[in-house]
Amino acid sequence: MNVKRTLGLWMDSGTASNSDDAGIDWIRILPFIGLHVACLAIPWVGFSWVAVVVFLASFWIRMFAITAFYHRYFAHRTFKVGRITQFLFGVLGATATQRGPLWWAAHHRLHHKQADTEHDPHAPRHGFLWSHMGWFLSRKHLATETDQIPDLMVYPELRWLDRFDLIVPVIYAACMFALGACLARWAPGLGTDGWQMLVWGYFLSTVVLIHSTLLINSMAHAVGTRRYETRDDSRNNWLLALLTLGEGWHNNHHHYPGSARQGFYWWEIDISYYVLCMMARLGLVRDLKKVPANVRQARQVRDLASR
Ligand SMILES: [Zn+2]
Numbered sequence: 001m002n003v004k005r006t007l008g009l010w011m012d013s014g015t016a017s018n019s020d021d022a023g024i025d026w027i028r029i030l031p032f033i034g035l036h037v038a039c040l041a042i043p044w045v046g047f048s049w050v051a052v053v054v055f056l057a058s059f060w061i062r063m064f065a066i067t068a069f070y071h072r073y074f075a076h077r078t079f080k081v082g083r084i085t086q087f088l089f090g091v092l093g094a095t096a097t098q099r100g101p102l103w104w105a106a107h108h109r110l111h112h113k114q115a116d117t118e119h120d121p122h123a124p125r126h127g128f129l130w131s132h133m134g135w136f137l138s139r140k141h142l143a144t145e146t147d148q149i150p151d152l153m154v155y156p157e158l159r160w161l162d163r164f165d166l167i168v169p170v171i172y173a174a175c176m177f178a179l180g181a182c183l184a185r186w187a188p189g190l191g192t193d194g195w196q197m198l199v200w201g202y203f204l205s206t207v208v209l210i211h212s213t214l215l216i217n218s219m220a221h222a223v224g225t226r227r228y229e230t231r232d233d234s235r236n237n238w239l240l241a242l243l244t245l246g247e248g249w250h251n252n253h254h255h256y257p258g259s260a261r262q263g264f265y266w267w268e269i270d271i272s273y274y275v276l277c278m279m280a281r282l283g284l285v286r287d288l289k290k291v292p293a294n295v296r297q298a299r300q301v302r303d304l305a306s307r
C-alpha cells in the first residue's frame, strides 16, 4: 500500500487509475468513514430547531442537484443549459460529496449500458452491499471512465472540478460552520453555533444524502414493481421516489433514460421534474425532453402478460 500516493488522491483524483482488484483501500476511504464518525458528535453539539431546518434544506437542495444536474443533465443530457450555468450546476452537485460530475456521469452511463450484467459497476446481483457502496469504495472504480463522457471532457472547467473533487465539499462544510457562528453571534436565541451547524448541516445531512442516493443503485434494482420489460432488474418504488425527488421511478427511467421526467404519469410524483419545469419558465434551463407517447405505452409488462 502506497500511503503517500493514496493521500495524494484525496487532493487530486486526476492521478487515480482503476484496478482489477475489487478490494478496498482503507486509507483512501478514510474521509468517507470520517463523514459517518462525525455524526456521532450530535450529542456533543446538541439540538436546535434551526439546525434541523438547515439539515433538511441542505439535504433537499443537494438531492435536487444530484438528481436534476448530475443524473438528468450530466449523465443523460435530458435538457440544455448555458456553459456558465452548467458549471454552477456542477459545483452545486459537487457539494453532495459524491465525487465530481464527470466521475459520477461516466459510471452512471456505464451502468445503463450494462445494467445488471457482470460489467455493471453496481448490480445487486453481485451482492446488495456491493451495489450500495462496495463498488465505489473498491479500487475498481476509482478513476473517471473518460471514454464514456467525450461530450463532457471538452470542458476544462468540468475536468478541473472533477479532478479536485474535495475542494467544493470542504468549502461547503466551512460555509455551514460560518453560518452557525454568525447565527450564534447575531441571533443567539436560536440556540445554535458553528459546530452544531457543521454536524447537522454538513455531516449528518451528507451521510443521509449519500445513502439515499445509493439506494437507487441497490434497492431500486431489487425492491418495487416493474411496469416495463427492460433487460435489467430496475424497479419503480414510490417511497424511494419521494425520498429522492423522483429517482425512484427507476424502471421507467431504464425504459427511457432520455426523458427529463421520470414519473411518467401524473400520479408518479417527480419533484425534480416539477422544479426543472419552473427553472425552464425562468429561462435557467431549456428543451426539457419528455417520453414520447408511443414509447411510454411500449413494452409494458401487462401487455406481455396478456398475449
Ligand atoms: Zn439503474
Ligand SMILES: [Zn+2]
Pocket (backbone or CB within 6 Å): 071, 075, 076, 108, 112, 253, 257
Ligand atoms: Zn440514469
